[in-house]
Amino acid sequence: MNTAERLIAAAADLLDAGGDAAVTLRAVGSAVGVSHNAPYKHFASRDELLAAVANADFHALADEWRKVRASDREPEQRLLDALDVAVRFSRDHPARYRLLFNRPDIAGLGESLARTADEALGEFGAIVADGQATGLLPATDGNELAILLFATAHGLIDAEASGRILPKTGWPEIGTGLQILIRLLAGGARS
Amino acid sequence: MNTAERLIAAAADLLDAGGDAAVTLRAVGSAVGVSHNAPYKHFASRDELLAAVANADFHALADEWRKVRASDREPEQRLLDALDVAVRFSRDHPARYRLLFNRPDIAGLGESLARTADEALGEFGAIVADGQATGLLPATDGNELAILLFATAHGLIDAEASGRILPKTGWPEIGTGLQILIRLLAGGARS
DNA sequence: ACCTGAACACCGTTCAAGT
């Protein structure tokens, strides 16, 4: 690993350990064994370093979704697995999840970040499209349903993170809410 | 307005004008005409001041939802109006919207903030329940559907704010996505 | 090419003191 990669890894570890506020350039440099302004030789600013962390995490999510899509499980299970990838990431790495989906000021940085994010969400969309092709989910134009499903999952994840909504649902898991939604979409008003 | 209320209003204005980073205690104090540490006589910390802004905004949202619920429009329009309240607030006051729904570290502060948030979301839930009572929306246990609808709206709002997803949908508005979802829920797999 | 050390202009927070 070169210095830039080690800085990215150190920033990711600090995000996990102490959240956004813990990622000071002094702490990142110290973890890697360089001075507090060495990062400026590899990244234009602290935000660009964070964007590089997000870029690496989008690549990792895309890989996981590719695996889910290629698995031999039932279509509904593949869809729930795909959503679970996002849910688990948000629980294991909450600060890094927020970096991916809750930071408009960072979303536009790095030039390649927007493309990497599109690739990752494209993999998720392909799994939803598979679910539509098998008749599990209703057909819609383009990737509308994928966007609605991901938006709902993201909304439930945020609600869980902020402790705002979930406690009063009686749902043991975000996945319960997503199962209910999928059943409502598949079954319509009859259910 | 007493000093505490003027500090809250000044913080809200700074959030609108320059985002979270613009809300320094020095800027807030200066806007009100007091010193940069006078806020500590009214709030325990900068975060508690921000929580007070969030508390006021939740009260305002609850008022708007009450008005929507009492209006004489069609049930579907009332539901779309209710969702539009959140969408418009997120566009007119993005930093303040993020304070309400994207800041787990602030959600737990102030003691009354969690209650105010519950009251506001309860008003939204009542509008959804009205939609279920009229047969527009499928019946579910408790307020499950309200949570799913709000989570989806929040997810689409976040997606628009981060510029991540909406550009490639061809949707002119977040409301378009919400209309599609409501129609899918009402009509089921047939659509 | 890559890094360091000192410096600058900020920031939240604390504290002693004033009315």
Next chain:
DNA sequence: ACCTGAACACCGTTCAAGT
């Protein structure tokens, strides 16, 4: 009860200098 001014320990960023 409410406020001020100085001070403290931080922070991101810049810059001149070193190899």
